[in-house]
Amino acid sequence: MEIIGLTGGIASGKSTVANYLRQEGMTVIDADLIARQVVEPGQEGLEKLVEAFGSQILTKEKELNRKYLGRMLFSDSLARYTVNDILHPLIRQEMIRQIGQAEQSGLKQVFLDIPLLFEAGYQEMCHEILLVYIPQSLQAQRLKERDHLTDVEVKDRIASQMSIEDKLPMATVVIDNSQSISHTQEQVHKWLIEKNYRQ
Numbered sequence: 001m002e003i004i005g006l007t008g009g010i011a012s013g014k015s016t017v018a019n020y021l022r023q024e025g026m027t028v029i030d031a032d033l034i035a036r037q038v039v040e041p042g043q044e045g046l047e048k049l050v051e052a053f054g055s056q057i058l059t060k061e062k063e064l065n066r067k068y069l070g071r072m073l074f075s076d077s078l079a080r081y082t083v084n085d086i087l088h089p090l091i092r093q094e095m096i097r098q099i100g101q102a103e104q105s106g107l108k109q110v111f112l113d114i115p116l117l118f119e120a121g122y123q124e125m126c127h128e129i130l131l132v133y134i135p136q137s138l139q140a141q142r143l144k145e146r147d148h149l150t151d152v153e154v155k156d157r158i159a160s161q162m163s164i165e166d167k168l169p170m171a172t173v174v175i176d177n178s179q180s181i182s183h184t185q186e187q188v189h190k191w192l193i194e195k196n197y198r199q
């Protein structure tokens with residue numbers, strides 16, 4: 001089974017491409033979704049975060065306060081390293097379990113949608129790496145509009161990841177998402193046909 005990593009920068013369009021891949025019948029394993037599952041109430045991830053940061057990271061309903069954790073993680077690199085140390089091994093374990101499941105079900109290829117593919121060292125397990133690219137100025141604009149952030153918050157979030165320019169040379173396929181969504185989909189469609197993934 002071929003493993004294809006799908007990555008980019010924050011708000012570069014990974015989910016937009018992942019949705020299209022699913023529409024085309026592909027199986028996509030979603031690291032952001034797994035990251036949510038490992039911090040559900042009762043899960044080890046949430047317990048360890050509370051041990052590290054205290055119960056102020058919880059809402060009244062005892063769920064993870066994602067807004068609070070996000071503000072802390074994106075503005076404080078030490079807090080970010082701590083969160084990554086706690087959650088990334090749990091996320092990786094579940095990703096590997098789902099890859100095994102995909103293989104057992106006889107799939108020819110599986111996509112891994114991972115924002116931190118390079119930062120967390122997933123490249124070794126990928127046969128191909130598809131990078132959803134937009135220039136940083138457009139990335140900042142789309143991020144600001146989507147999440148209603150201030151300029152400082154946008155800057156911090158982009159700076160919390162490896163820059164998209166540094167990711168470019170490590171990709172095996174680059175999808176330009178700076179124009180219309182249909183332009184992006186056309187590139188993905190063409191690549192799927194070239195790879196013989198879609199008959």
Ligand SMILES: CC(C)(COP(=O)(O)OP(=O)(O)OC[C@H]1O[C@@H](n2cnc3c(N)ncnc32)[C@H](O)[C@@H]1O)[C@@H](O)C(=O)NCCC(=O)NCCS
Nearest residue numbers: 009010011031032035066069070073084087115116160161
């Ligand atoms: C900080 C959190 C609570 C924000 O939650 P929220 O619902 O607002 O956003 P969401 O989960 O959809 O993430 C949005 C984007 O933020 C970026 N991002 C998330 N975590 C990180 C991180 N640790 N470092 C850098 N960028 C990150 C990614 O591009 C991601 O796609 C959440 O992202 C989280 O728990 N992050 C830690 C786990 C992690 O590293 N996830 C990335 C998957 S490998």
Ligand SMILES: Nc1ncnc2c1ncn2[C@@H]1O[C@H](COP(=O)(O)OP(=O)(O)OP(=O)(O)O)[C@@H](O)[C@H]1O
Nearest residue numbers: 009010011012013014015016142146177179180181
């Ligand atoms: N080609 C496009 N033209 C205009 N807007 C777009 C295009 N592609 C994506 N967007 C918008 O840009 C924003 C970011 O896209 P998306 O959520 O797919 O990015 P992402 O890489 O998955 O983000 P994150 O890293 O935060 O998970 C969204 O508001 C989306 O609707």
